[in-house]
Amino acid sequence: MSKRKLNRRQTWRAEKIQQERLDRAKKREDKVDHGSLGDAQSGRVISHFGVQLDVEAADGEIHRCRMRQNLPSLVTGDNVLWRADEDHGGGIIEALEERISVLSRPDRHGQLKLVASNIDQIILVIAPLPTPSNLLIDRYLVAAEATGIPVWILMNKTDLPEAEASMEQISIYQKIGYEVHSCSTHVENGLDHLKQMLIGKNSVFVGQSGVGKSSLVNSLLPGVEIRVNTISTNSKLGQHTTTTARLYHIEEGGEIIDSPGIRDFGIWHIEPEAVPDGYKEFAPFLGACRFRNCSHQHEPGCALLAALEAGEISAERLKNCLSLMETLRAES
């Protein structure tokens, strides 16, 4: 399979198939003698290890579960129906409830693999140091927009003197309509506002190495040790992580799903042609160019160039869009 991403129609089809499976599984279950199994109850997959998954029951207890063979592959964040196995311990997952969102990434063979589900918001973490380039921010935003999951920007390390200039640098994103919030893990009460933003939601933190994602997660989840790195110049491009995603509860409310494979989310492969769709302020102009294969660089009747001329989109964003397409073409 190519590295194609699911388009809307495919996503809709996958959801439909999933719902039909769920209905069939429920019907079958009604006819089965459950023996030593308890009543069906709802639960949440909080981590998975190959064929075994940890399911959190409504009372907060965690049960190591196997799954019925008729189920599709499950992922951290899934809501499931499961039964306790009273004879053998643990439990059996019998059905998957509809997912509201999924993060998937291509594996080394280009096949899409689910990474986590039911995520309410993607938080793109940036910091004054390492200094973000707007091109990199765009890349994360394009990837986030493609998931359909709401995304906003978090400026960490506001304790650094460079913070003000960085906020200025990213003000362009606020103009486009992205929410920008800030915090510091190094000052007292620096995370109070962030905690408010997390309440009642299932969030993932993404962003480049060294911006403080581990520090954030550690501060939000005291007692859960996640390694904090010193700034590294190593690019993580191409690295494959096997660590499973885990769902954590924040004491003040809200959930975080975290894994190294989620944090480097923005550098997952994106189709070059899909890039302009990730520039949300371009939406009114896309598809309006005179030529279908317009490169948006010099063609007469280019709707994006006209929008630029009229001051409706920024030159920087258009330049970054084109250069991101170029980079992704070179990578594929």
Ligand SMILES: Nc1nc2c(ncn2[C@@H]2O[C@H](COP(=O)(O)OP(=O)(O)OP(=O)(O)O)[C@@H](O)[C@H]2O)c(=O)[nH]1
């Ligand atoms: N000044 C300042 N430094 C911070 C803050 N938060 C984290 N750091 C430092 O930034 C560095 C990188 O932090 P990490 O939490 O490892 O960053 P990360 O984003 O998880 O990095 P990766 O694990 O490589 O993806 C460490 O030296 C932290 O101590 C902050 O609010 N202010």
Ligand SMILES: [Zn+2]
């Ligand atoms: Zn054009």
